[in-house]
Amino acid sequence: MKKRTESTEVDLSGVGLTDADIYEAMKSISGYIDITPGDFKELYCIAYRHAMERFARSVSARDIMATKVVSVQPENPLADVVEVMSEHGVSGVPVLDSEGKVLGVISEKDILFQFLGEKTGNFMAALQRCLHAGGCMAVPVRKLKAGEVMTSPAVTVSEDAFLGEIVELLTQKGINRLPVTDPDGRLAGIIARSDIVNATMRGRTCSWNT
Incomplete structure (x- = not known):
């Protein structure tokens, strides 16, 4: 899995995601995950943004x-x-x-x-x-x-x-x-x-x- 680069910018202002949330989420997944909390946060925000954009195009x-x-x-x-x-x-x-x-x-x-x-x-x-x-x-x-x-x-x-x-x-x-x-x-x-x-x-x- 690719590590995030310094040029990547993720807007968390409307997400309300905290480090504690990330740690709890990572602990709830069975097995070993080779990902840092920072990577987890970036992945979540990007996926969330794409999901909301898809939702905005599917609801009339x-x-x-x-x-x-x-x-x-x-x-x-x-x-x-x-x-x-x-x-x-x-x-x-x-x-x-x-x-x-x-x-x-x-x-x-x-x-x-x-x-x-x-x-x-x-x-x-x-x-x-x-x-x-x-x-x-x-x-x-x-x-x-x-x-x-x-x-x-x-x-x-x-x-x-x-x-x-x-x-x-x-x-x-x-x-x-x-x-x-x-x-x-x-x-x-x-x-x-x-x-x-x-x-x-x-x-x-x-x-x-x-």
């Missing part, structure tokens, strides 16, 4: 999306949208036309923008401004419709999009959810960051496939 949006989606229509008053989001405990909803096609998405950030007149992702900062600085425009906002508040066009993915593509899109766009659409653009489901976490945790189960 269809596999992890929620199919029961809370949605609104463009003519719904913003007050109704807020009520729906509050009742269902969601931080964003897709806006659909009469055929179920995704027109846009309304998030908490979109609603905060209407109240403050400026972009902010900090709800507590928005609340502080409303309470202390007189910057809350509640009365005019009540007259708005969902179609006037939504971010459009919505960022969406197809049902066949792989996990790696979904994670990259969420990160690049700085969003927390992705509507999943069928070939005709109709809503098929939605993926939240929590769905990504759950899928990744399932993929970390240790098994040996031959």
Whole structure:
């Protein structure tokens, strides 16, 4: 077995593997293993990275999306949208036309923008401004419709999009959810960051496939 070279770099920041873990793992294997703890750590991390990359290419949006989606229509008053989001405990909803096609998405950030007149992702900062600085425009906002508040066009993915593509899109766009659409653009489901976490945790189960 090749020894590791000094030029090899392994990122352990997300693995949490300690020397004690390695020694325990090595002791649990029967027989003699001609490998150093350093080699063991490098081998584990490389294998883990390859396994996760393979996992990201094998799981599709269809596999992890929620199919029961809370949605609104463009003519719904913003007050109704807020009520729906509050009742269902969601931080964003897709806006659909009469055929179920995704027109846009309304998030908490979109609603905060209407109240403050400026972009902010900090709800507590928005609340502080409303309470202390007189910057809350509640009365005019009540007259708005969902179609006037939504971010459009919505960022969406197809049902066949792989996990790696979904994670990259969420990160690049700085969003927390992705509507999943069928070939005709109709809503098929939605993926939240929590769905990504759950899928990744399932993929970390240790098994040996031959």
